[in-house]
Amino acid sequence: MRESCVAVVGATGAVGEEMLRVLERRAFPVRELRLFASSRSVGKRVDFKGEAITLRALESGAFRAVDFALFSAGAERSRAFAPQAVAEGATVIDNSSAFRMDPDVPLVVPEVNAAALEKHAGLIANPNCSTIQMVLALRPVRDLFGIRRVVVATYQSVSGAGRRAMAELEAATRARLEGRAEPREVHPRGIAFEVVPHIDVFVGAGETREELKMRNETRRILADPSIDVVATCVRVPVFRSHSEAVVVETRDRVDLPALQEAMRAQPGLLLRDSDETYPLAREAAGRDEVVVGRLRVDPDDPRTLAMWVVADNLLKGAALNAVQIAEALCAAPTLP
Amino acid sequence: MRESCVAVVGATGAVGEEMLRVLERRAFPVRELRLFASSRSVGKRVDFKGEAITLRALESGAFRAVDFALFSAGAERSRAFAPQAVAEGATVIDNSSAFRMDPDVPLVVPEVNAAALEKHAGLIANPNCSTIQMVLALRPVRDLFGIRRVVVATYQSVSGAGRRAMAELEAATRARLEGRAEPREVHPRGIAFEVVPHIDVFVGAGETREELKMRNETRRILADPSIDVVATCVRVPVFRSHSEAVVVETRDRVDLPALQEAMRAQPGLLLRDSDETYPLAREAAGRDEVVVGRLRVDPDDPRTLAMWVVADNLLKGAALNAVQIAEALCAAPTLP
Numbered sequence: 102m103r104e105s106c107v108a109v110v111g112a113t114g115a116v117g118e119e120m121l122r123v124l125e126r127r128a129f130p131v132r133e134l135r136l137f138a139s140s141r142s143v144g145k146r147v148d149f150k151g152e153a154i155t156l157r158a159l160e161s162g163a164f165r166a167v168d169f170a171l172f173s174a175g176a177e178r179s180r181a182f183a184p185q186a187v188a189e190g191a192t193v194i195d196n197s198s199a200f201r202m203d204p205d206v207p208l209v210v211p212e213v214n215a216a217a218l219e220k221h222a223g224l225i226a227n228p229n230c231s232t233i234q235m236v237l238a239l240r241p242v243r244d245l246f247g248i249r250r251v252v253v254a255t256y257q258s259v260s261g262a263g264r265r266a267m268a269e270l271e272a273a274t275r276a277r278l279e280g281r282a283e284p285r286e287v288h289p290r291g292i293a294f295e296v297v298p299h300i301d302v303f304v305g306a307g308e309t310r311e312e313l314k315m316r317n318e319t320r321r322i323l324a325d326p327s328i329d330v331v332a333t334c335v336r337v338p339v340f341r342s343h344s345e346a347v348v349v350e351t352r353d354r355v356d357l358p359a360l361q362e363a364m365r366a367q368p369g370l371l372l373r374d375s376d377e378t379y380p381l382a383r384e385a386a387g388r389d390e391v392v393v394g395r396l397r398v399d400p401d402d403p404r405t406l407a408m409w410v411v412a413d414n415l416l417k418g419a420a421l422n423a424v425q426i427a428e429a430l431c432a433a434p435t436l437p
Numbered sequence: 438m439r440e441s442c443v444a445v446v447g448a449t450g451a452v453g454e455e456m457l458r459v460l461e462r463r464a465f466p467v468r469e470l471r472l473f474a475s476s477r478s479v480g481k482r483v484d485f486k487g488e489a490i491t492l493r494a495l496e497s498g499a500f501r502a503v504d505f506a507l508f509s510a511g512a513e514r515s516r517a518f519a520p521q522a523v524a525e526g527a528t529v530i531d532n533s534s535a536f537r538m539d540p541d542v543p544l545v546v547p548e549v550n551a552a553a554l555e556k557h558a559g560l561i562a563n564p565n566c567s568t569i570q571m572v573l574a575l576r577p578v579r580d581l582f583g584i585r586r587v588v589v590a591t592y593q594s595v596s597g598a599g600r601r602a603m604a605e606l607e608a609a610t611r612a613r614l615e616g617r618a619e620p621r622e623v624h625p626r627g628i629a630f631e632v633v634p635h636i637d638v639f640v641g642a643g644e645t646r647e648e649l650k651m652r653n654e655t656r657r658i659l660a661d662p663s664i665d666v667v668a669t670c671v672r673v674p675v676f677r678s679h680s681e682a683v684v685v686e687t688r689d690r691v692d693l694p695a696l697q698e699a700m701r702a703q704p705g706l707l708l709r710d711s712d713e714t715y716p717l718a719r720e721a722a723g724r725d726e727v728v729v730g731r732l733r734v735d736p737d738d739p740r741t742l743a744m745w746v747v748a749d750n751l752l753k754g755a756a757l758n759a760v761q762i763a764e765a766l767c768a769a770p771t772l773p
């Protein structure tokens with residue numbers, strides 16, 4: 102791969118910081134790295150490959166000569182600056198929800214639908230964290246048996262809500278253990294020793310936007326609008342990694358040994374086969390793979406399977422997937 | 438109601454202690470109370486209505502003249518002593534799993550299937566905590582639309598594993614916050630800041646006994662063996678109350694206003710109607726009702742609904758339901 106000029110927008114966030122580590126760890130061929138952050142961080146320095154890089158503000162021309170601009174600074178900032186980055190010649194890989202449902206913007210998990218990268222107009226969307234890990238586990242299911250419906254209940258860590266949410270879980274837990282009032286800035290109804298079925302905002306018909314994202318993005322990535330997705334998205338007092346209880350109604354009967362074999366062959370997926378080896382959030386944290394355990398067929402319906410899907414939401418759910426998209430674009434003959 | 442002689446077996450456990458409080462709070466007509474506990478507690482005293490009652494050991498004749506014996510000391514102890522209690526003339530209400538699938542033993546949630554109490558041979562089973570709260574929420578759904586399938590993912594508090602598990606969650610959380618190794622006696626893979634898809638033992642085909650209980654007990658209580666139940670049971674770092682993400686496929690189309698009305702009329706159920714009023718574990722703790730929120734219909738399938746069901750697992754999930762069974766038996770003309 103030829104060397105690239107890479108920009109990271111939101112470089113000090115929980116995901117932005119992981120993007121730097123992933124670029125470094127995977128030896129992504131970076132010729133120049135430009136790091137952008139909010140005004141309160143501008144001027145500070147961040148380490149990359151042993152070099153101190155100064156954080157900059159976004160301004161006109163910021164993306165000139167940039168090959169890849171990785172955005173992870175929220176939907177508002179993406180809407181404001183991603184078009185500028187594209188206009189200045191960069192290929193934007195956007196981790197926000199701003200463009201995910203735009204039909205001209207590919208929504209990509211490279212191990213699932215890399216082909217969607219063949220056509221783009223300078224902008225590629227990184228899917229929602231809870232969707233990425235699920236569709237990667239669903240891919241072998243879809244390929245072998247087809248999918249009618251997915252019912253998913255999530256157990257999402259607070260890091261999905263950013264660094265402040267992680268600090269609040271710690272502070273709130275300490276407060277509860279010491280009998281003090283807990284801080285409730287990020288989680289208004291509390292998160293210490295509590296599970297909260299409310300992620301992102303309510304969007305009508307009793308559904309949250311996180312749940313809507315899981316439906317819409319799953320359909321787009323699996324390229325099948327007929328798949329019904331019923332999601333309940335829940336924040337749990339875990340620092341890092343999302344877990345998901347996924348139940349799939351398939352079109353054909355499930356052949357469990359065939360599925361296990363396909364899962365073992367699926368890049369990016371690790372299958373924990375036996376009962377007691379189910380994956381846990383803490384063990385998945387820092388790993389690149391989506392880990393599947395508790396894989397079983399409904400004894401009363403050979404067209405229904407259940408599984409427990411765990412992944413590091415900051416890595417495969419965000420930073421790693423974004424960098425993998427850049428890698429896939431580099432590997433393609435005509436891109437970026 | 439005439440006054441009864443009541444025995445509580447396992448009086449010092451998390452559920453046993455709640456049984457005493459519930460008997461007192463509901464002014465259950467107790468003439469005499471006999472409290473049984475394991476050998477290390479025998480001789481200690483426990484308060485009931487301001488009176489100190491000495492804990493006894495189980496021995497021959499222990500249940501003579503007892504009207505109701507509430508057992509909550511584990512399946513092994515129930516199997517060993519419940520038959521003795523029945524032989525000595527008591528009506529046993531057993532909170533363990535020992536007799537729940539015995540066709541001669543009614544399995545009862547009074548607000549759902551009190552009629553099952555009409556025939557019994559001295560022994561009535563209290564269902565599993567996670568099942569009780571779910572079937573109570575399912576009853577209006579079944580009555581109005583019929584039920585084909587239930588897909589449930591649970592978020593079960595550590596109190597379901599008893600007092601030691603609650604102490605371990607606290608100690609393990611403190612240890613993690615202080616950077617020390619956490620105790621892992623009750624939860625071998627850790628429970629502090631972790632969610633664990635493993636409750637009770639694995640029983641084959643990738644399923645846990647807790648999941649099997651939810652299937653079998655739901656069918657028995659709703660008196661419909663055709664209902665398919667796919668459960669994923671997960672322990673979460675919450676002290677008290679279980680939460681459940683329940684998705685139901687109905688036989689007829691769901692009429693949401695009719696269901697809301699039926700839920701509001703359902704004894705033992707509280708409906709939190711609007712988006713943001715979803716129930717939380719901590720708020721349900723200490724309450725008698727099962728609280729339902731996030732009630733919604735799948736926008737793509739009018740025969741599918743989702744809801745969030747929360748209840749105090751030690752109360753409605755155990756102690757309260759047991760006492761309500763005794764109350765129902767007292768109220769019946771010929772019983773006990």
